[in-house]
Amino acid sequence: xSPARGFDPRVDAAPPLEPVLELASRxxxxxxxxxxxxxxxxxxxxxxxxxxxxxxxxxxxxARLLAQPxxxxxxxxxxxxxxxxxxx
Numbered sequence: 717x718s719p720a721r722g723f724d725p726r727v728d729a730a731p732p733l734e735p736v737l738e739l740a741s742r743x744x745x746x747x748x749x750x751x752x753x754x755x756x757x758x759x760x761x762x763x764x765x766x767x768x769x770x771x772x773x774x775x776x777x778x779a780r781l782l783a784q785p786x787x788x789x790x791x792x793x794x795x796x797x798x799x800x801x802x803x804x
Contacts, residue, residue: 727759730767738804739790746784750774 736756743750751757754771758764774781782794 722745726762726765727767729767730756730759731769733770735787736770736772739787742786743772743774748774748780748784750776781796 740750750772751779752771753773755764755766755768756770759767759773778794782791786794
């Protein structure tokens with residue numbers, strides 16, 4: 717984790733932003749809705765000074781996510797997730 721360059725001056729530290737921006741861009745181009753959560757969301761709301769990691773959530777089916785061109789490390793991580801039935 718490094719000093720939060722380019723962030724609100726009240727944020728002391730954050731992991732690199734570029735990878736999450738790239739992922740957000742890819743998800744957006746694919747029409748996949750997502751939301752920021754965790755300490756990143758809290759910092760964006762002025763409620764945290766340290767960002768421990770970037771948390772993006774979506775209710776998109778895992779198969780659809782895996783069909784997207786994702787960075788290899790993220791694709792491996794998604795592939796390793798346990799499969800759960802959909803609650804529709």
